[in-house]
Amino acid sequence: MRHIRTAVGARHYGAVLTVGAAVAILAAGLAIRLHNLGQYGLNSDEAVYAAQAAGLGGFTQYSHLFGIFRAHPLLIQLIVSILYRLSGVTGLGAREVCVAFGVGLILVTGLVALTLWGRLAALIAMLCTALSPYPISVSRQMLLDGPEAFFVAVSVLFLCLYVRRTNHLFLWGAAFAAGLAFLSKETAILMVPPVLVFLILAPHVVRRYRDLLIAGGIYLVTIAPYPLAELSAGKASTGLDYFVWQILRPANHSLLFYPGLFGTIGWGITALVIIGTLTAIRRRTTTEVLLLSLVVMMCGFLELWPTKGYEYLIPAMAPVMLLATSGARTCGAAFAAVLVRLGRRATGAARASLAVSVLVALAAVGSLLFTVSPVLTADATAAALVGSDSGQPLPARVTALAGSGGLMAGRPTALWIKAHTLPGSVFLTIGPTFANVIQFYSLDRALALSVSTNPLHRNPAYAAVKNADLLIRSGAVQYLVYDAYSAARSVQFADRILALAHKFNGILVYQYDQHHSSAARPSAVVLIYQVQP
DSSP, X not given: OHHHHHHHHHHHHHHHHHHHHHHHHHHHHHHHHHTTTTSSBOOHHHHHHHHHXXXXXXXXXXXXXXXXXXXXXXXXXXXXXXXXXXXXXXXXXXXXXXXXXXXXXXXXXXXXXXXXXXXXHHHHHHHHHHHOHHHHHHHTSSXXXXXXXXXXXXXXXXXXXXXXXXXXXXXXXXXXXXXXXXXXXXXXXXXXXXXHHHHXXXXXXXXXXXXXXXXXXXXXXXXXXXXXXXXXXXXXTHHHHHHHHHHHOOOOSOXXXXXXXXXXXXXXXXHHHHHHHHHHHHHOOHHHHHHHHHHHHHHHHHHHSSOOOTTTTGGGHHHHHHHHXXXXXXXXXXXXXXXXXXTOOHHHHHHHHHXXXXXXXXXXXXXXXXXXXXXXXXXXXXXXXXXXXXXXXXXXXXXXXXXXXXXXXXXXXXXXXXXXXXXXXXXEESSHHHHHHHHHHHOOEEEETTSOSXXXXXXXXXXXXXXXXXXXXXXXXXXXXXXXXXXXXXXXXXXXXXXXXXXXXXXXXXXXXEOOTTSSSOEEEEEEEEOXX
């Protein structure tokens, strides 16, 4: 009886320690994601999604500038719109919603590991997800990919529970979560083929085809609001227009783009992922086949798809972190095997295995400590300059990875526009990136010079500028905007903006400078010229 009480007490003590450690990891993940969250304003995609949420919340001035129906479903925008109704439209509030989903991803990834391998594995999975720079940087932005990743992880959790307990409710829950992932962003449909192959072909999975058909029906009913909303709003062709545009878009990065992101996940974690992948290929257990199928299908498709984005891989993050956890456990098991060969007892070897698993995971995560915060700390100041007697500015051209963070100069520039220009002014920018930011913060119209005149080669949401000279001569455009972020990607159109400013004797009214310690004088990240017919 005493032994039973001791075992029960030890088990209870271990559970309390696990819960305490999990809460500490979640708190650390939350603190990192909230740190300086509003240091920089929204970037282009964030501005679009936040404006859609504002339009859904009844703020019609945003819906006039940003169409509510665009390329993606509106689940996350609808959630943010509820917050906007309560507190007003803010970029910070929208980001906080996505931070909540990011913390949820940490928790759900840990629950999957708990289901598969136990409490220690759950803590390792949570630790890797909480401190890896890549999921941190994505979850700190108002992007749809972070919430999509959360619902993908929830679906994986239900599938693992279904494999373990063969309860049809778990299968139906997985279908419902997969549908919510699709409503977050339609690219979540990439998880459907590997899941179907897994359910039909994987060994040791009890298949009841009636349950599979019901799960398919649940999935279709869950995603139905997206096409139905477009039909009821008379926007049935919108989804097709965006699909055609995505198909015809030229490649924006090489095939080495995503392999180059391994460093943002963490080289230590990447090494564990490789070990875990090799282990999964060798063992091929039911759940490991599921994880491998999801990673290969989702990442493989995005690698071959010509249009690439920094945040696109985040939906596969839960399976990736679970493979990293498996890699840490493999390292521990290998160490235990060495101890057994050296004559140690099996009990001691098992304990050593657990210790080594933890140490390996801590070493992998420890390599991230100096790069864990994605917050930029550039030393930059803004100055409003009236007239053209300030000297010839030096336009900067910087490199910025789309989707990797906010724009340093975007919000202060747009707020200056709102405070110092007449309502209803129209701005001509290099590209849509800065135009979206200006429209969100200033509520003034901004056109983009780089938008193609060919409808098949442009985002259907943007209007082409067919004759910039005519717009200026007719007084339809009053300001020209140069920004270094767009200039880095569209040199031709950046030069065109500066040429138009010179041609029409543009008056420099605003300049946002970035100071470099090595430069003789600051370079201009943003220039705004006032032009007259």
